[in-house]
Amino acid sequence: xKKHSLEHFVIRQADVCGGQPVIRGTRVTLRTVLASLADGDxxxxxxxxxxxxxxxxxxxxxxxxxxSAEEDLPxxxxxxxx
Numbered sequence: 213x214k215k216h217s218l219e220h221f222v223i224r225q226a227d228v229c230g231g232q233p234v235i236r237g238t239r240v241t242l243r244t245v246l247a248s249l250a251d252g253d254x255x256x257x258x259x260x261x262x263x264x265x266x267x268x269x270x271x272x273x274x275x276x277x278x279x280s281a282e283e284d285l286p287x288x289x290x291x292x293x294x
Contacts, residue, residue: 218279220236220272221236221268221269221273221276222235222242222273223236233276235265235269235272235273240262240264240265242273242276246274246277248261249270249274258270
């Protein structure tokens with residue numbers, strides 16, 4: 213993220229959307245944005261569907277998903293030198 217850290221955009225509170233990660237200041241879950249992108253929606257289409265978001269917030273959702281996936285992926289085996 214160039215201008216802001218992920219924490220600027222992504223929050224998780226027990227009393228908002230059942231504790232799912234949402235974009236700060238909204239009730240738009242990251243899962244909802246990612247599902248729209250996975251269905252083939254462009255960033256512009258997501259922004260039209262969720263006018264409270266801006267492009268930087270959508271990019272933060274993508275970055276958050278990438279960071280989360282990186283944490284969950286198993287590390288490849290390190291080759292043993294012969």
